Amino acid sequence: MNFLQELGVLLKKNIREYGMYIALGAIMIIFTILTDGLFFSSRNISNLFNQMGYIAVLAVGMTLVIVIRHIDLSVGFMAGFLGAIAARMLREGMPVIPTILIVIALGTVFGLVNGFWVAKVGLPAFVATLAGMLIFRGALLLFTQSTGTIIVMNDSFNQIGNGFxxxxxxxxxxxxxxxxxxxxxxxxxxxxxxxxxxxxxxxxxxxxxxxxxxxxxxxxxxxxxxxxxxxxxxxxxSWTFVITLIITFVYHVLTTKTVLGRHIYAVGGNPEAARLSGIDVKKITLFVFGSMGFLTAISGILYTSRLQSATPDAGTLFELDAIAAAYVGGVSAAGGVGKVANSLIGALVMASLINGMNLLGVGISLQYVIRGAVLIAAVVFDIKTRSKVR
The missing domain is CATH 1.10.287 (Helix Hairpins)
Incomplete structure (x- = not known):
């Protein structure tokens, strides 16, 4: 077999894993041509990695949620609400480190509450997290009702999202x-x-x-x-990209090198078989949703720091971008399949789309249509490649 034939066979057998790299390459080439090279400028690439940070962090957590056959729709407005709490605490004079720790603790508790409804009470994750999305949306509006946009004047905090x-x-x-x-x-x-x-x-x-x-x-x-x-x-x-890389690395090690990681994929592959083999499915579910809340808090901090403010509409459609990034990164809708590290590529694909369309002056309404189409394409790709494997 010559080189080209071997390459063709390799791509065909691993199209599920390599598809996202092909998509990313195509998107970057197209936008580079359409923007006369502006897309690939050093300044824009740096801005692109800053923009993708808060979505990439969410996508890491969302990947694990989808792996165990669930979904979390609350992460968008939860991130916005937690960011608003951070902004209010900083405005009231709270030091940066205690503020971050309190917000992360709150996010973890919120995630565990979602997990409680799913694992202990038996609510479908779609229903439980949809209710959470509505609750956090209302809480964010109430929290910012008297002040509107909350400006963050703390330079140390703002460096997280804007510094290098x-x-x-x-x-x-x-x-x-x-x-x-x-x-x-x-x-x-x-x-x-x-x-x-x-x-x-x-x-x-x-x-x-x-x-x-x-x-x-x-x-x-x-x-x-x-x-x-x-x-x-x-x-x-940037500090945002460094934080994103660290989180991705830690979760990559967690999911590939530990017993807990193997249990997560076992639950996603077949929950009943995992239960019969002695794995506590409820505890795994609680952990994954608690982890999602933890990462949502970090995402809210990154976003608020980047904007240097908390707004009443913060977090809008974050869940869409996180879910799309996870699917583009190769997670399977059927559960049990998906790599945390690949969610970083999926987030980069989504951020590249948004960044490129902004450079071209594409209207926000058309951007939503294209992002929705990308999500459908990613799920269709998952279904088709999964059926071929079978």
């Missing part, structure tokens, strides 16, 4: 620390892939041929390096 990590090398042209971090991530990626390949070979599992494996390493490494080089050419890594 300092460069210890103080180079005027390139942010050296960003490049070092990028190279470290490439090194970790290559090490992880080689270790995974060797483990598969040890147990006689099917692996890529050596030439395709090397091509994959070079291709992904080149993309990572290009992204970090582009960011280093502007202001470097």
């Amino acid at each position: 990590i300092p460069d210890i090398f103080h180079n005027e042209n390139v942010h050296i620390l960003t490049l070092i971090i990028g190279l470290a991530i490439i090194g970790l990626y290559i090490y992880s892939e080689i270790k995974t390949r060797n483990n598969k070979l040890r147990y006689n599992f099917e692996v890529l041929s050596m030439r395709m494996f090397i091509l994959k390493l070079l291709f992904i490494s080149a993309i990572i390096f290009y992204i970090f080089w582009t960011l280093a050419s502007y202001n470097g890594l």
Whole structure:
């Protein structure tokens, strides 16, 4: 089999995993052409990664919720409400760290309440979280009724959503620390892939041929390096992107290297079989919804910090973008399938769509139509690829 034939077979067999990368590449190329290169400018790429932060964090949590065959519609207005609480506390003089801790604790409790209705009472997640969405929408309006938009004057808090990590090398042209971090991530990626390949070979599992494996390493490494080089050419890594990367890495390790992660996917694959094997399905459900609340609080903090204010309509349609990002990232509507790390790519796809349409001056009404179409396309793709696998 020659190189092109092998590449074609590889793409066909792994279209579910590689489809999102193809979609992202196509979107970026199209917008780069339509904006005469403005889309791929260092400044816009940096802005793009800042914009995707709060959606990416939600998408990580939403991926796990969908993996266990549930949905959470409350995350949008919950994020907006928690952001408004943070803004009010900061305006009243509360220090930044206690404010963040209190908001995260509240978000976790709200998530556990959603999980309680689903796991303990037996309410369908759609109904429980739809009620939560309405409750948090009303709470946000009540909370901002007397003041309207709450302006955040705390510079330290606002740096979370608008600041960049300092460069210890103080180079005027390139942010050296960003490049070092990028190279470290490439090194970790290559090490992880080689270790995974060797483990598969040890147990006689099917692996890529050596030439395709090397091509994959070079291709992904080149993309990572290009992204970090582009960011280093502007202001470097933003704190928002750093937080997003840390959260994605922690949840990736949690879901792939721990017993808890295996239990989450077991529950998603077959809840009854998981229960019979001794897994406490209710506790897993509580954990996943509590985790979703925790990440929703972080998303609300990132969004409020980026805007430097809390508005009465904050959080509108966040749940749509998070769900769409999860599906574009490869999570299955049938449950049990989906990688946390891929939700980052899904969030980047959604953020690229929004960013590109804004650069082209596309009206907000048409943007909603396109985003809805992308969600339908992602679910159709999931159904078709799943039926082919079967």
